[in-house]
Amino acid sequence: xxxxxxxxxxxxxxxxxxxxxxxxxxxxxxxxxxxxxxxxxxxxxxxxxxxxxxxxxxxxxxxxxxxxxxxxxxxxxxxxxxxxxxxxxxxxxxxxxxxxxxxxxxxxxxxxxxxxxxxxxxxxxxxxxxxxxxxxxxxxxxxxxxxxxxxxxxxxxxxxxxxxxxxxxxxxxxxxxxxxxxxxxxxxxxxxxxxxxxxxxxxxxxxxxxxxxxxxxxxxxxxxxxxxxxxxxxxxxxxxxxxxxxxxxxxxxxxxxxxxxx
Amino acid sequence: xxxxxxxxxxxxxxxxxxxxxxxxxxxxxxxxxxxxxxxxxxxxxxxxxxxxxxxxxxxxxxxxxxxxxxxxxxxxxxxxxxxxxxxxxxxxxxxxxxxxxxxxxxxxxxxxxxxxxxxxxxxxxxxxxxxxxxxxxxxxxxxxxxxxxxxxxxxxxxxxxxxxxxxxxxxxxxxxxxxxxxxxxxxxxxxxxxxxxxxxxxxxxxxxxxxxxxxxxxxxxxxxxxxxxxxxxxxxxxxxxxxxxxxxxxxxxxxxxxxxxxxxxxxxxxxxxxxxxxxxxxxxxxxxxxxxxxxxxxxxxxxxxxxxxxxxxxxxxxxxxxxxxxxxxxxxxxxxxxxxxxxxxxxxxxxxxxxxxxxxxxxxxxxxxxxxxxxxxxxxxxxxxxxxxxxxxxxxxxxxxxxxxxxxxxxxxxxxxxxxxxxx
Ligand code: SF4
Numbered sequence: 001x002x003x004x005x006x007x008x009x010x011x012x013x014x015x016x017x018x019x020x021x022x023x024x025x026x027x028x029x030x031x032x033x034x035x036x037x038x039x040x041x042x043x044x045x046x047x048x049x050x051x052x053x054x055x056x057x058x059x060x061x062x063x064x065x066x067x068x069x070x071x072x073x074x075x076x077x078x079x080x081x082x083x084x085x086x087x088x089x090x091x092x093x094x095x096x097x098x099x100x101x102x103x104x105x106x107x108x109x110x111x112x113x114x115x116x117x118x119x120x121x122x123x124x125x126x127x128x129x130x131x132x133x134x135x136x137x138x139x140x141x142x143x144x145x146x147x148x149x150x151x152x153x154x155x156x157x158x159x160x161x162x163x164x165x166x167x168x169x170x171x172x173x174x175x176x177x178x179x180x181x182x183x184x185x186x187x188x189x190x191x192x193x194x195x196x197x198x199x200x201x202x203x204x205x206x207x208x209x210x211x212x213x214x215x216x217x218x219x220x221x222x223x224x225x226x227x228x229x230x231x232x233x234x235x236x237x238x239x240x241x242x243x244x245x246x247x248x249x250x251x252x253x254x255x256x257x258x259x260x261x262x
Numbered sequence: 263x264x265x266x267x268x269x270x271x272x273x274x275x276x277x278x279x280x281x282x283x284x285x286x287x288x289x290x291x292x293x294x295x296x297x298x299x300x301x302x303x304x305x306x307x308x309x310x311x312x313x314x315x316x317x318x319x320x321x322x323x324x325x326x327x328x329x330x331x332x333x334x335x336x337x338x339x340x341x342x343x344x345x346x347x348x349x350x351x352x353x354x355x356x357x358x359x360x361x362x363x364x365x366x367x368x369x370x371x372x373x374x375x376x377x378x379x380x381x382x383x384x385x386x387x388x389x390x391x392x393x394x395x396x397x398x399x400x401x402x403x404x405x406x407x408x409x410x411x412x413x414x415x416x417x418x419x420x421x422x423x424x425x426x427x428x429x430x431x432x433x434x435x436x437x438x439x440x441x442x443x444x445x446x447x448x449x450x451x452x453x454x455x456x457x458x459x460x461x462x463x464x465x466x467x468x469x470x471x472x473x474x475x476x477x478x479x480x481x482x483x484x485x486x487x488x489x490x491x492x493x494x495x496x497x498x499x500x501x502x503x504x505x506x507x508x509x510x511x512x513x514x515x516x517x518x519x520x521x522x523x524x525x526x527x528x529x530x531x532x533x534x535x536x537x538x539x540x541x542x543x544x545x546x547x548x549x550x551x552x553x554x555x556x557x558x559x560x561x562x563x564x565x566x567x568x569x570x571x572x573x574x575x576x577x578x579x580x581x582x583x584x585x586x587x588x589x590x591x592x593x594x595x596x597x598x599x600x601x602x603x604x605x606x607x608x609x610x611x612x613x614x615x616x617x618x619x620x621x622x623x624x625x626x627x628x629x630x631x632x633x634x635x636x637x638x639x640x641x642x643x644x645x646x647x648x649x650x651x652x653x654x655x656x657x658x659x660x661x662x663x664x665x666x667x668x669x670x671x672x673x674x675x676x677x678x679x680x681x682x683x684x685x686x
Contacts, residue, residue, distance in 0.1 A: 104614035107621075112628050130308055134363045142362060165296045166398075167362055216359050219271055223360075226275040227321060228311040231520050231535055237314030241307070252309055 001028045003042035006085075008032035010077050012049040014057045017089050019047055021096075030085035057092065065095050069103050075118040078151045087113045125152035129159055131246045134169060135203070135217075136210040142169040145202025146249065151176060157187055174202060201248050201255055217251035224252035271356070273346045277326035277337055278372055281429075281485060282517045286318040286367035286402045288480035289424035297398030299361055299368075301424055301480075306367050319370035319404060320360055324348055324386055328374030332442035333529055334431065334490045336522040337374050347376070353389050354397065361401050368402025368424070369393070375408060383411035383419070390422035402480075407457070409449040416453045420460055425480040425512070428453050430505075433498045437491035441528055454509045457482045461510070481512035488543060489536040490519040490529055496566040499546055503557040506550070516543040542568040549574055552606060553599050571663060576602040579639060580655040587649040590642040591620050602662075603635030634665055 004020060004027045006012035013030070020027050025045070031037075062070055073091065076084060090110035094102045105111050127148070134142035142164065146153065153173045157180050160171060164182070172179030172192065181190045196205040204213075247253040287305030307316035325347035326337045336343070357369045371389060375382050386405055393399040405423040407416055419426055428450050432438035435447045457478065464477035484505060486498055502514040518540035521532045546568060549555040553575070560574050561567070569577045579586065579602050588597055590612060598609045611629045615621055620643035627633055638650045638658045650658050 100618070104611065105618045106611060106615045106628050107619050107625055126306075130306055132364050136363070144364070159302075162293050163300050164298070164362070164364075165293050166298050212359075216363065219268060219356065220360060220363070220365050222268060222272055223275050223320065224309060224311065224317065226272050227279045227317065229279055229313045229315075229520065232313035232315070232537065234314035235312060238310055238312050241314065241316070242310040250309065 001039070001042045002026060003028070003039060003044050004030045005036055005044065005046045006030065006032055007049050008034050009049060010074060011051060011054040012047065013077065013085055013088060014054045014092075015050050016045075016047045016085075017092055018050075018053040018057045019045070020089070021093065027086065027089060029083075030089060032085075060096055061092055065101065065103065069095075072103070072114065072118045075121040075155070076114045078155070079117040079121045080151055081117055081120075084117055087117065121150045121152055121155070124148050124150045125155040127246070128152055128156045128171070131249060132156075132160075132171060133249050133251060134164075136213045137204055137208050138210055139208075140168060140210070142167050143172075143197065143204050144170065144249070145172045145174050145179075145197065147174045147202075147245070153179065161187055172197070172202070174200070203255060221252045221254070267352050267356075270346045270348055270352065271322075273344050274323045274326060274348060275321065277374075278321040278323045278370070280336065280517065280520065280522075281321060281370070281372055281406070282315075283404070283427060283483055283485060283513070283515045284316055284318045284321060284370065285425075285483075285513065286404075288512055289402060291400050291402075291424060291476070291479060293400050295398065297400055298358070299399055299401030301400070301402045302367070308364065308366055318367045319402060320357060320366045320368070321370040321372070322348065322353060322356075324353065324371060324373035324382070324389070325376055326374050327376050329377070330375055330442070330444040332431075332445065333523060333526045334441055334487055334519060338523070341523070350385065350389050350392060354392050357393060357401075358397055358399060361399070366401075368404070370404040370406075372406035373408065379408040379410035380412055380415060383408040383415045387415055387418050387422065390419065394422045404480075407453050409445060409453060411453070413453075413456050416456050417460060420457060420478045421475055423478055425483060426453075426457050426478050427483040427485070428457075429485040430501075431485060431487045432491050433486055433493040433501050434491070437493060441491060451509075454482065454484075454505075454511075458510050481510070483511055483513040483515060485515040485517055487519050488516050488540050489532060492530070494561075494566040495539075495543065495546070495568045496561040496563075498543065499550070499557050499561050502547060503550060514547060516540050516547070538570050539568070542570060542574060546574045549578075554596055572659065573602075575600075576635070576659075576662065579650070580659055583650045583655050586639040586651065587641045588639060590626065590640050591616050601636050601639045603632035603637075603639075605630075635662060 002025050004016045006016045016027065016030055029042070061073070073088060077088060087110050091114045094108060094110060102108065102111060128146050132144045132146055134144045136142055153171055156171065160169060161182055166184070168183055170179055170181045170190070178189060178191050180187050196208045197203070247256050249255065285305055286301070287303060289301035290303045291301040293300040305318060307318050309317040311317060327345050327347060328337050328339055331338045331340050353369070353371065360366045361368065371386055373382050373386055390403050390405060393403065403423045404425040404427065405419050407419060407426050407428045409428055416426070430450055432441055438445060438447065460477050461481065464474070467474040468476070486502070488498070505511045505514055518535040518537050519532065520535045521529070523529065524531065546560045549560060550557055555578070559578060568574055579600065585600070588601055590598065595609055595613055598604055598612055599606065608630045612621065615625065615629060622643040623633060626636070626642060637647060638653060
């Protein structure tokens with residue numbers, strides 16, 4: 001079995017695709033160094049990420065396909081789903097080797113898989129934009145944490161930057177332990193050093209919370225309860241659109257998560 | 263922000279909850295000069311209440327005092343309820359603070375009528391103006407215009423708001439007169455015309471001068487209450503069709519009447535709000551706007567009311583078996599759209615996908631077609647199966663109904679978003 005190993009970056013994966021095509025070796029498995037488990041019977045190819053090789057492949061894809069489709073491939077990559085690497089390999093190979101647009105050829109397995117993955121990622125990034133709740137701190141930073149299923153925070157940064165241009169903010173991924181900080185000028189990636197924030201719930205410690213913060217959380221919760229129409233109660237739909245896994249970030253749900261409830 | 267505000271918020275959010283419109287879509291207002299906020303054209307829901315409705319805009323009434331006495335309204339003057347009024351600053355502060363925390367997409371402001379229409383409308387406009395100018399706020403604003411307010415004020419409102427709405431509430435003038443003696447169609451349709459004309463004018467202006475100020479970029483909408491008057495679906499949908507065509511409305515909302523004033527004998531005695539009917543009306547509305555159905559194809563003299571058991575698209579197909587089965591590999595996009603179980607997205611994918619190979623059932627499944635519905639109405643690259651013509655419409659109806667049983671509870675929900683009205 002041909003096992004390719006890469007460094008978990010998108011550039012790395014495209015380098016794998018470049019090398020395997022050049023060597024004419026069909027990968028049967030592509031794994032990141034992080035998820036790598038040794039397999040005694042596999043023929044291993046440890047591929048070093050090479051920006052030039054990445055460019056070469058990516059430019060070919062761009063030329064033969066379109067910008068929208070490139071976005072789709074990148075989104076599918078962010079899904080981190082098992083074997084998404086192989087799907088992307090097959091998809092890109094198909095694009096390069098086929099004279100027509102492949103992205104609508106739904107009789108190809110990799111086209112269907114890639115589309116499903118990128119759709120999931122798109123939906124999850126929308127949920128970040130929907131359910132992120134900022135808490136204002138004493139130093140006027142609006143802080144929020146999220147625990148996205150897929151690695152989607154990078155897809156939401158420009159949305160938050162455009163929208164909240166006049167306030168400092170942080171959006172932090174508690175699962176992958178990194179986030180973004182906007183300082184009124186630029187957005188930069190941060191890892192955590194902040195002990196004043198619970199990694200589990202994303203809640204900011206009381207002593208660095210802005211004095212008005214609790215009041216607005218309370219007002220919001222009160223709004224949420226009073227806008228509800230009791231005669232129309234429909235918990236099934238409610239739960240479908242607001243799954244419990246998001247509750248721990250929401251003041252209107254008292255930040256209660258499934259964990260606490262059970 | 264004072265403790266008083268907390269109480270006011272309770273009263274005036276609760277008073278605003280029956281207005282179903284919460285949509286924040288359709289505007290593309292950018293963030294100007296590094297200020298606060300922008301409008302996302304696709305709209306964003308930020309929460310969902312226990313009734314399953316999306317919370318996108320903060321819906322508030324400026325006041326729930328009212329000099330009118332509409333039979334279907336909880337805030338009518340003859341009701342003995344707690345009443346309150348926000349100051350301009352309170353509404354502005356709540357909007358800004360909620361927005362900054364990503365709780366909301368913006369503000370939806372309506373109001374009871376105090377003193378007279380102009381007096382009320384003037385205060386609403388002041389809030390919108392304060393948000394846009396002093397606060398440099400570019401998030402969404404929806405103002406509910408007060409019927410009878412001056413043209414001048416309607417026009418000012420449009421300069422600050424993304425969307426304006428004037429609610430008709432009751433679909434026929436006679437019934438409106440009976441239930442809301444202070445209102446008439448003229449006062450409602452007049453501002454609609456003003457707004458429509460201004461929008462058309464503004465489009466022209468912006469073509470010439472790119473920087474001309476926008477006028478209600480997300481257009482105007484209205485709401486019709488369903489089940490408070492004996493109007494048929496045919497009446498309601500024909501009115502809606504007219505509003506879309508001649509007033510160029512962006513949305514007509516249908517709101518199942520919630521019996522808030524059961525003591526008033528002019529109103530029907532309802533055990534529960536007609537949520538199923540409301541849902542069917544939304545689906546019919548959807549067919550009209552996105553599926554190229556005419557109102558007359560959906561409701562007519564033979565079928566003045568929508569079928570509550572099945573959606574209007576399936577209902578149409580069962581009434582018109584002659585047009586099926588449709589050949590998936592040959593038929594036009596418009597025809598394919600008429601197949602129950604095929605939505606806009608899958609129809610588009612079919613057109614693209616069939617270029618490369620003839621589609622069979624498993625391809626269709628991957629594309630997202632709901633086969634257990636569609637199979638009676640199509641032919642594809644597969645052995646011939648029984649269609650509506652061999653099985654007969656009434657049998658197809660009962661097969662589909664039986665399959666769908668467990669899903670039934672899901673009906674009767676109402677949401678603002680595209681994907682939430684699957685008319686497949
Ligand atoms: S005018 Fe509006 S607030 Fe006043 S009673 Fe009629 S519907 Fe209610």
